[in-house]
Amino acid sequence: MAEEEIELEEEVIEEEGLREKLKKMRDDLKACRKDKEEYLAGWQRAKADFINARKEEERSRETFVKFAQASVLLEFLKIADSLEMAMKHGGSDGIKQIYSQVKDILKQHRVIEIESEGKKFNPAEHEAIDKVEINDPEKENIIIENLQKGWRLHDKVLRPAKVKVGIYKKN
Amino acid sequence: MPKILGIDLGTTNSAMAVIEGGEPKILENEEGVRTTPSMVAISKAGDRVTGLLAKRQAVTNPENTIFSVKRLIGRKFTDQEVERDKKWLSYKIRGSANSGVEIKMQDKWLRPEEISAMILQKLKKDAEAKLGEKINEAVITVPAYFDDSQRAATKAAGEIAGFNVKRILPEPTAAALAYGLNKKNDEKIVVYDFGGGTFDVSVLEISSDTVEVRAIGGDTHLGGDDLDQILISYLVGEFKKTDGIDLSKDALALQRLKEAAEKAKHELSTTIETEINIPFITADASGPRHFLIKLARAKFEDLVRDLVSKSIALTKNTVTLPSPKGAGFKLSEIDEIILVGGQTRMPLIQDEVKKLFGKEPNRSINPDEVVALGAAVQAGILQGDVKDVLLLDVTPLSLGIETLGGVFTKIIEKNTTIPVSKNQVFSTAADNQTSVEVHVLQGEREIAQYNKTLGRFILDGITTAPRGMPQVEVSFDIDANGILNVKARDKATNKEQSVRIEASTGLSKEDIEKMKKDAEAHSDEDHKKREAVEIKNQADTLVYTAEKALRDGGDKISTEVKGEVEIKIEELKKIKDGENIEEIKSKTEELSKAISKIGEALYKQNQASAGGAAGKGREAEYEDIKKDEGSPPPDQDKKN
Numbered sequence: 001m002a003e004e005e006i007e008l009e010e011e012v013i014e015e016e017g018l019r020e021k022l023k024k025m026r027d028d029l030k031a032c033r034k035d036k037e038e039y040l041a042g043w044q045r046a047k048a049d050f051i052n053a054r055k056e057e058e059r060s061r062e063t064f065v066k067f068a069q070a071s072v073l074l075e076f077l078k079i080a081d082s083l084e085m086a087m088k089h090g091g092s093d094g095i096k097q098i099y100s101q102v103k104d105i106l107k108q109h110r111v112i113e114i115e116s117e118g119k120k121f122n123p124a125e126h127e128a129i130d131k132v133e134i135n136d137p138e139k140e141n142i143i144i145e146n147l148q149k150g151w152r153l154h155d156k157v158l159r160p161a162k163v164k165v166g167i168y169k170k171n
Numbered sequence: 172m173p174k175i176l177g178i179d180l181g182t183t184n185s186a187m188a189v190i191e192g193g194e195p196k197i198l199e200n201e202e203g204v205r206t207t208p209s210m211v212a213i214s215k216a217g218d219r220v221t222g223l224l225a226k227r228q229a230v231t232n233p234e235n236t237i238f239s240v241k242r243l244i245g246r247k248f249t250d251q252e253v254e255r256d257k258k259w260l261s262y263k264i265r266g267s268a269n270s271g272v273e274i275k276m277q278d279k280w281l282r283p284e285e286i287s288a289m290i291l292q293k294l295k296k297d298a299e300a301k302l303g304e305k306i307n308e309a310v311i312t313v314p315a316y317f318d319d320s321q322r323a324a325t326k327a328a329g330e331i332a333g334f335n336v337k338r339i340l341p342e343p344t345a346a347a348l349a350y351g352l353n354k355k356n357d358e359k360i361v362v363y364d365f366g367g368g369t370f371d372v373s374v375l376e377i378s379s380d381t382v383e384v385r386a387i388g389g390d391t392h393l394g395g396d397d398l399d400q401i402l403i404s405y406l407v408g409e410f411k412k413t414d415g416i417d418l419s420k421d422a423l424a425l426q427r428l429k430e431a432a433e434k435a436k437h438e439l440s441t442t443i444e445t446e447i448n449i450p451f452i453t454a455d456a457s458g459p460r461h462f463l464i465k466l467a468r469a470k471f472e473d474l475v476r477d478l479v480s481k482s483i484a485l486t487k488n489t490v491t492l493p494s495p496k497g498a499g500f501k502l503s504e505i506d507e508i509i510l511v512g513g514q515t516r517m518p519l520i521q522d523e524v525k526k527l528f529g530k531e532p533n534r535s536i537n538p539d540e541v542v543a544l545g546a547a548v549q550a551g552i553l554q555g556d557v558k559d560v561l562l563l564d565v566t567p568l569s570l571g572i573e574t575l576g577g578v579f580t581k582i583i584e585k586n587t588t589i590p591v592s593k594n595q596v597f598s599t600a601a602d603n604q605t606s607v608e609v610h611v612l613q614g615e616r617e618i619a620q621y622n623k624t625l626g627r628f629i630l631d632g633i634t635t636a637p638r639g640m641p642q643v644e645v646s647f648d649i650d651a652n653g654i655l656n657v658k659a660r661d662k663a664t665n666k667e668q669s670v671r672i673e674a675s676t677g678l679s680k681e682d683i684e685k686m687k688k689d690a691e692a693h694s695d696e697d698h699k700k701r702e703a704v705e706i707k708n709q710a711d712t713l714v715y716t717a718e719k720a721l722r723d724g725g726d727k728i729s730t731e732v733k734g735e736v737e738i739k740i741e742e743l744k745k746i747k748d749g750e751n752i753e754e755i756k757s758k759t760e761e762l763s764k765a766i767s768k769i770g771e772a773l774y775k776q777n778q779a780s781a782g783g784a785a786g787k788g789r790e791a792e793y794e795d796i797k798k799d800e801g802s803p804p805p806d807q808d809k810k811n
Contacts, residue, residue, distance in 0.1 A: 049192050052303065063203075085451030089459045121231060123214070123224040128231040130422035141215040141231070147423040156203075162426060165231040 070153055073111055077159055080106065081148060106151070114150035116143050116161040125150060127160040133169040140168035175308040175337055175554050176298050177546030179345070180287065180325065182241040183367035183396070185209050186540055187294050188547035189302065190554070195349065195547035197540050200297040206539060207297075211289045212236040213277045221293040233261035235277055237286050239368065242391070243272045244283040244328070245321030252391065284324045288331035295332055309334040310550045312542050315341040315373045315387045337553050343373035344382045345545030346509045350533050353382055359504055363486055363524055363532070364511035368394040372486045374498035374505075386498035388489030393482065395514035398475045402432045405474055406447065406464065414460050416453055424452050428462070439468045440516045472519045483523050508532035513539045565589065567683045570647055570655065573610040573619035575600050576704030582647045585615065589653065594646035596662070598639050606631035607643055609659045611670065615690030617697040623686070630659040630668040638715065703752045710747040710759045714740055717766050732768050739765045 083091070083099040091099070114125050121128060121141050132144050143163045150161025177188045177195065184206040188197045200207045202223055210225035213235045220228065229236040242256050248266030257264060263275040273280040291311075299306050311334075313325050322339045329336035343362035347353060352360060360375040371389040375382055406428055407418050418424045431447045438445040449462040472479075493499040508528055514520065515538045524532050536544065565588050571581040574597065582593050599607065608629050614622030633641050642662040649655050658669035690697075717740050721733060728736075739762040746754055 046192070053191060082450040085459070089451065089454065121215070121228070123220055123227040127227040128229070129426045131231050148427075160227060162423060164422070167231065 066154055067156070069109060070156075070158060073106075073109060073151075073153065074158060076102075076105075077111075077151060084149065110154060111158060112152045114152055114157070114161050116146040116150060116163055119143050121163065121165045123160075125152075125157055125160055126163045126165075128165045129162045130164040131167045132164055134166045135169065136166075137168045139166040142166045173304060173308070174302065174306060175310060175550035176295070176306050176334075177345075177543055177548070177550045178291065178294060178309055178311045178329075179342070179540075179543035179546055180241065180291065180311055180313070180328075181209055181366065181542075182239055182369055183209060183394075184539075185290060185294060186543035187298055188540070188543040189298070190547050190551035193551075195544040195551070197543060198298050198301050200294070201300065207290070207294065208238075209241065209290050210236060210238045211240075211276075211286055217277075219289065221289055234263065234275075237262055237274055237276060240274070240283045240286045240290075243274070244287055245317070245324030246272055246283075248272050282324075284328040285331060287325065287328035291329055291332035291334065295334065307333070307335055308337050308550075308554075310338045310340055310546045310553065311336060312340045312342045312345045312546050314369075314371055315343050315384045316371070316389070317341075338549055340546055340549050341373070341384055342371070342511070342542050343375055343384065343509075345542045345549065346511050347375055347377070347382055347545070348548040349536055349541045349545035350507075350509060351548075352507060352509075353377060355506075358506040359385075359498075359500055360507045360509065361486065361490060361505050361528070362509045362511060363482075363515065364389075365482060365514040365520060366394050366512040367396050367514075368392070370394060370482050370485070372482075372489045374490055374500065376498075385500075386489050386492075386494070386496075388485050388497070390481070390485060393478060395512065397478060398514065398517075399429070399432060399436065401474050401478070402436060402471065403429060406432060406462075409464060410452075410462060416455060416460065418453060418462075421453055427452060431462075435466055436471070437516075439466070439471050440518060443468045468518070476519070479517075479519055479523055482520075483527055486524070487527060502528055505530075509541070510534045511538050511541055566591075566649065568613050568686055569615055570611070570613050570625075570649075572597075572645060572657075573612060575708055577619050578701055578704050579612055579614070579617055579619040579622055582645065583649065589649045590651045592646060592648035594644055597643050597645055599633065599636070599641050599643075600638055602638050603635040604638065604641075605633045605635060607633065607659065609645060609657065609668070609670075611655075611657050611672065614686050616693060617701040621689070621693070621697070625655070625672045626657070626670045628657075628659070628668050628670045630661065630666070632664060632666045633661050634663050637719075639712075703750075706752055706755055706759070707747060710743055710755050713759055713762055713766075714743055714747065717762060720766060732765075735768070736762070736765045 080099075080102050083095060083102055086095050087099055116126060119126075119142070121143055126143065127150075129147060134140075134144070142165070143161075144166045145164040146161055147164060148162035151158045174189045176198075179186045185208075186197060186206045188195050190196070197205050199205055200222065204223065207222040208226045210229070211219065211221050212225040212228060212232055214220050214228055215232060225236055225238075229238075239256070239260070243253060243264065246253050247270050248264070249270065253264075253272060265273050265275070265280065267273040267280075267282065272283055274283060274286060275281075276286070291309075295306060295309075309329055311325055311329050313322055317325070326336045326339055342364065343360075346362050346364070347360055352358065355377055356379065358377045360377065362371075362373045362375065364371040364373070369389065369391050370393040371387070373384055373388075374386040376385050377383075403425075407425075410416065410418055418428060427449050431449055435445045435447050444465060444467045447462065447464050447466055451459045452462040453460050487502070489497045490500050490502055490505065491497055505528055508524060508530065510521070510524065510532050515524075515534065521532065521534065565586050566583055567585060569581040569585045570583045571579055574580045580595075582595055583591060597607070606629050608627060610619065610627040611625045612619055612622040613625050616622050630643065633643070644660045644662055646658050646660075647655065648658075655672040656669060657672070658667055660667035717736055721728065721736060724733075739758070743755070743758040743762050746758060749755070
């Protein structure tokens with residue numbers, strides 16, 4: 001009997017030691033799992049960031065190629081404006097010819113005029129710089145005068161048209 | 172872990188940014204612009220429009236176009252500021268039941284936070300479209316002088332827009348974060364923020380990771396727009412003097428003048444004189460009139476000097492006056508000055524600020540974007556970005572191997588983020604060469620011997636073949652700990668050898684700097700040497716190719732051509748190991764021309780057997796040699 005008891009006690013001690021060991025291992029595992037999740041999340045995010053950055057880069061390159069000339073064309077429009085004004089003031093044959101040359105260049109570069117006069121005012125294409133009171137309710141929010149032409153490049157507005165918009169006022 | 176959006180909700184313009192790959196980055200809006208006007212309107216058609224589109228329709232719809240709502244948010248209707256602003260706002264406002272402000276937009280009375288929410292909603296939508304993911308959290312900046320009620324109202328605006336607002340951040344603190352100044356200790360910082368419509372100056376003190384706002388000052392009605400206005404008035408006045416016509420009455424003329432004035436203002440930040448040229452600006456009975464004026468930077472500075480001086484005086488007071496009016500610091504105690512707001516690009520402002528503090532202000536980050544970028548930095552800290560767990564290092568110096576003629580061929584360029592692996596295929600330099608030596612080096616010099624040797628090994632057992640035929644793939648792999656593994660593999664036999672180098676990044680900072688400087692100092696001389704080696708290699712290859720072509724072509728080549736090629740080969744052989752590079756170059760060219768005389772039919776036959784080298788143009792050939800030629804350094808060459 002006595003011997004058996006001693007053996008049992010030893011078993012208990014051993015078991016307790018194991019239990020402690022087990023607990024430590026469980027804790028370690030828990031910490032490892034937490035680390036793992038953290039690292040995995042970080043890794044996934046970094047990878048996603050990379051893929052997204054690459055997609056974004058591709059997209060912006062496409063847009064860049066398409067609109068690389070936009071800033072130059074925008075400046076160039078100023079010449080078109082001036083020539084247009086000159087035409088209004090009875091430009092000479094020479095001016096007329098230069099103007100038609102400029103229009104050709106714009107056309108070649110897919111710069112297309114935005115229609116304005118008589119159209120409904122739309123801030124996506126038009127910029128209102130003046131308004132005029134009118135007594136015809138039909139003309140409310142309609143473009144009465146196109147002060148400066150607007151232009152579109154591909155599907156984007158290169159420069160909105162500067163317009164005068166009708167505001168209905170009862171007499 | 173979705174992203175947190177950093178938002179600079181400005182009085183006139185707003186901007187947004189996120190952390191991407193550990194760095195803050197501005198996001199463009201739907202229109203492709205980096206800033207968005209802080210404007211909202213209900214259009215005549217009944218649609219809600221925000222940003223640029225709201226701005227474009229403002230003239231037709233002033234009573235329903237809401238701008239500068241930041242001036243009203245969180246304020247009481249009876250506030251002095253509100254009283255003052257009420258007079259010039261084009262829309263209607265009134266006191267609300269809880270003594271706040273309400274804004275009339277068509278038939279509804281809305282709180283300022285509801286209007287701000289519309290701007291935030293647009294930013295949210297545009298950011299989500301750009302990033303392709305939902306964004307639910309935000310850091311929003313406010314002026315340092317905003318009180319609890321204004322901050323709470325801004326937070327409410329964010330919540331109405333659908334954000335969980337993680338932090339309301341003072342704008343000057345955001346600017347300091349963008350410059351990484353929060354990492355400094357015990358620093359005193361002044362943020363000089365000259366925006367479109369407001370001027371703010373803040374004094375910050377940084378101690379053990381906290382940023383404290385010590386004093387604030389400024390003028391809520393002083394901004395870049397005032398400078399524009401002064402310039403436009405001057406231009407209108409000048410035209411009236413010369414032409415007797417008042418342009419301010421003509422909407423299109425005034426608009427064109429405004430645009431030209433803004434452009435002139437920008438140009439004068441970099442040039443000392445600009446020309447404002449607007450043909451056909453107007454017309455009278457006598458015909459069309461043109462606007463043409465030269466504007467010097469000095470003249471513009473004279474026009475706006477009072478406004479700039481005012482901002483400088485306000486800055487001085489905010490720093491030096493005792494609390495509560497100022498921070499009570501000496502000007503000389505200020506460690507850093509940060510410039511915020513587009514107007515700070517003006518050289519006069521930069522000079523005046525520099526004069527006041529006696530030191531150069533920080534202005535390397537775009538002053539229109541610095542606050543939004545700082546908000547994103549704060550967002551990054553809150554979301555515990557990847558950066559904290561994963562500190563990615565870079566290779567301080569280039570890594571590569573020695574190739575034919577003692578040239579250093581880089582495989583991994585310096586400043587490459589690690590972990591990384593790269594490989595390149597090399598070949599043999601002699602016929603029947605059975606082994607190559609891989610000499611691994613680190614450094615920036617183009618000549619191998621001047622760089623640091625990291626290790627070397629020999630890959631043998633390469634199947635005997637004419638030079639240039641075997642393919643040896645050399646791969647470099649650096650893991651996150653900076654340990655470099657170099658492997659060479661014969662593609663035909665799959666036989667491989669490798670070396671592991673632990674100390675590839677173990678150089679001290681001084682060593683690295685020294686090596687970089689060294690490379691810079693010797694760059695011309697090294698380049699010449701490398702070029703010489705390449706020309707010699709090229710000559711060598713061409714002799715080999717020509718001899719092979721003659722052998723392979725045999726009788727099919729006319730004796731005349733054969734004779735000529737043989738002479739040219741002999742001429743080149745005599746000099747190719749010498750030092751007269753120009754002569755080698757010209758003789759190589761002559762030989763190249765002679766080879767090309769071998770008839771086209773033959774050329775085609777030969778192309779297959781001569782490995783293509785003889786057939787290609789000079790430039791292509793040059794490239795070929797550079798890429799494919801040459802693992803073994805000269806000694807190895809002779810051994811085999």
